[in-house]
Amino acid sequence: MITLYDLVFQDDRRPSPFCWRAKYALSHKGLKWVEEPMGFTEKQKIAFAGSQTVPVIKDGAKSVKDSWAIALHLDQAHPDKPLFESEAARILARFVGNWVDTAVHVAVFPLIVGDLYDRVRPVDQAYFRESRGPRLGTTDFSAFQAKAREKGLAAFQATLEPARRLLKEQLFLAGGRPGYPDYALAGAFLWARITSPVVLLETDDPVHAWRERMLDLFDGMGRRAKAA
Amino acid sequence: MITLYDLVFQDDRRPSPFCWRAKYALSHKGLKWVEEPMGFTEKQKIAFAGSQTVPVIKDGAKSVKDSWAIALHLDQAHPDKPLFESEAARILARFVGNWVDTAVHVAVFPLIVGDLYDRVRPVDQAYFRESRGPRLGTTDFSAFQAKAREKGLAAFQATLEPARRLLKEQLFLAGGRPGYPDYALAGAFLWARITSPVVLLETDDPVHAWRERMLDLFDGMGRRAKAA
CATH class of the missing domain: 1.20.1050.10 (Glutathione S-transferase Yfyf (Class Pi); Chain A, domain 2)
Structure with a gap:
């Protein structure tokens, strides 16, 4: 199970451009995820990943911060439908x-x-x-x-x-x-x-x-x- | 035999950034060429290629204008040492x-x-x-x-x-x-x-x-x- 920590604005809006990269990467690979909304002042929610910013994912036992590291992780942990074929x-x-x-x-x-x-x-x-x-x-x-x-x-x-x-x-x-x-x-x-x-x-x-x-x-x- | 029409400044200086792309592309592929210098007011020299700007190459009977078209042509006409492997x-x-x-x-x-x-x-x-x-x-x-x-x-x-x-x-x-x-x-x-x-x-x-x-x-x- 994959959890995506996603920046939240008013009315449950989710604007973070870096979180969108993670959502598209997950979708590209056909992976399901659940979202955990996080406001700017709730950084304690992602402290477990050693990160100050979203996106952060928890993929089973593994936590990954930074949208690029997430993309590389997804291809490594879930080789089907690669984001990067070469x-x-x-x-x-x-x-x-x-x-x-x-x-x-x-x-x-x-x-x-x-x-x-x-x-x-x-x-x-x-x-x-x-x-x-x-x-x-x-x-x-x-x-x-x-x-x-x-x-x-x-x-x-x-x-x-x-x-x-x-x-x-x-x-x-x-x-x-x-x-x-x-x-x-x-x-x-x-x-x-x-x-x-x-x-x-x-x-x-x-x-x-x-x-x-x-x-x-x-x-x-x-x-x-x-x-x- | 390949001829490269190359922009020339004073003292035989050759500054055109687009001509340099062609020179690097030719070198990458291990191809030899001869250069034909052309000043800004000598565009009649490249009229045969239907071009107003350099680089232009003559590769045997074929003339090619535009640095990108030249790169694509080189890979097609000379498949060894490809510029673009994918x-x-x-x-x-x-x-x-x-x-x-x-x-x-x-x-x-x-x-x-x-x-x-x-x-x-x-x-x-x-x-x-x-x-x-x-x-x-x-x-x-x-x-x-x-x-x-x-x-x-x-x-x-x-x-x-x-x-x-x-x-x-x-x-x-x-x-x-x-x-x-x-x-x-x-x-x-x-x-x-x-x-x-x-x-x-x-x-x-x-x-x-x-x-x-x-x-x-x-x-x-x-x-x-x-x-x-």
């Missing part, structure tokens, strides 16, 4: 994940930070304010977000260009079928979808059509998640 | 190349544009000014470069983060041995090295150590190229 596939997933972490997330965050704050559980808002405020140089997240959106949407869309060019040539970042690179980028869009009404993509953007395909995967797992 | 390897190369084109080159160009202009062949300077000026909103490339460097080096180094994280885990972007993803990024650094004395990387950056390995490849092909 070294090149693993490196592609890692590079795309690195790019999402350091370019896409960085471009999305200012566009949704006010909405994130508004949807954090009230008991977690002080934590959010004190951890994110110093990073942004303000705790007026709503004003920060409004200003970021003025000029930020075009910059965000430009950031996606490496993926956009690939998606003009193939259905998924992993090739003809979805794979971990797709799950990594999909997590960024679900983070926004679940917490913010902001419109990130034009409908004629190839990334938009890809996102629709991703929302449909695994019986509409992403589409069914409670959105903003 | 679909995933090809996609990794394509995605990294897309990222270099749309993020790394975009971050490097403002940092070297004054030096590029100074090293273009005098006969090509008007072309450079008229094609690049409107894009930058100025033809004072030296002043533009100076201003870009004031704040641009940290931003450029941040852009490299997806590659840096991978290079903390493995010797080359392609894995344990160099491959096309490495050649794509190496081209960006050779473009700068050959035209500009700007110092782009700190010596303790994992990307710096990787760049040294790349300069050593194929009997120091990159290191031996005439630098600024």
Whole structure:
């Protein structure tokens, strides 16, 4: 039995982009799991794994922290339906994940930070304010977000260009079928979808059509998640 | 016999990052080639290939334009020592190349544009000014470069983060041995090295150590190229 510790916002919303990578990885492999919701101020729930952040999984007796380590663990412990069929596939997933972490997330965050704050559980808002405020140089997240959106949407869309060019040539970042690179980028869009009404993509953007395909995967797992 | 049409600057310098991809691809496959230098204002030399830009190759009776099409052609026409051993390897190369084109080159160009202009062949300077000026909103490339460097080096180094994280885990972007993803990024650094004395990387950056390995490849092909 696999338990996934998953970040929870108000109304049982589950926006963590890294937890979404774990959910897609589990789904890809046809594995079942149960979710244990955890708010920002409930880190004692994952102390057993030596982690300060989710996702964490308990897979039988074994605990694994960090979305990438979870993906590698799943392929090792459950060899069927591999996430990574070759070294090149693993490196592609890692590079795309690195790019999402350091370019896409960085471009999305200012566009949704006010909405994130508004949807954090009230008991977690002080934590959010004190951890994110110093990073942004303000705790007026709503004003920060409004200003970021003025000029930020075009910059965000430009950031996606490496993926956009690939998606003009193939259905998924992993090739003809979805794979971990797709799950990594999909997590960024679900983070926004679940917490913010902001419109990130034009409908004629190839990334938009890809996102629709991703929302449909695994019986509409992403589409069914409670959105903003 | 393979002929590579290669962009030429003053003093026979060969800075084109896309031509470097072709040179590394040819070297990877152990193929010999002869180079035909072409200045910005000598596009009639590659008109036979229906191209406005280099690299172009003539491989026997066949002409191929565009560095990516050249890489695919080389694997098809010369199957030994493949550049792409699997679909995933090809996609990794394509995605990294897309990222270099749309993020790394975009971050490097403002940092070297004054030096590029100074090293273009005098006969090509008007072309450079008229094609690049409107894009930058100025033809004072030296002043533009100076201003870009004031704040641009940290931003450029941040852009490299997806590659840096991978290079903390493995010797080359392609894995344990160099491959096309490495050649794509190496081209960006050779473009700068050959035209500009700007110092782009700190010596303790994992990307710096990787760049040294790349300069050593194929009997120091990159290191031996005439630098600024």
